Amino acid sequence: MRTTTRIAGVLTGLTLALGGAALMAPAAHADIASCVNQVERELRGGEAPDSVRMACYVGLTGNHDQCVSDLARDGVTNATAVSACRVAPE
Template sequence: MPTRVASVLTGLTLALCGTALAAPAAHADVSACINQVERELRGGEAPEYVRTACSGALSGNHDQCVSGLTKGGVTNGTAVSACRVALN
């Protein structure tokens, strides 16, 4: 019985650690997208539309991300590369 409990606890620990390790990767992609746009804006924190567009890129909708950024005034070249970074 103690061996079975130890096995279950080990499995749960590994599953939770795997989830915790995977979560920051997605966040890092959005951050990289936002940082790229902030470099073009030169200063200050990115407006909410930048965060929304970059977050939307994670769902795989590159065109929507680019459209959201360019509508806010980000150049097309920066928008395309920032959204590409978010997808990686």
């Protein structure tokens, strides 16, 4: 295999890999938004504080129990905290 062909193949693979990562980044942000939106529904239109966003980020990383306890500490009911943290990593 010629060197130029090999380099072209590597660059193509790298481009596809980086492009896929870029497409996935907005989806992660949307998951946090879904979590925050559930909490804001409970607040009936009020904006969630930054601590809620941080708890949802913890849920996004897969730490469901910590997410629920952080939201409960912020005054969110247990049922809402559980359902909000469940949608974070999806």
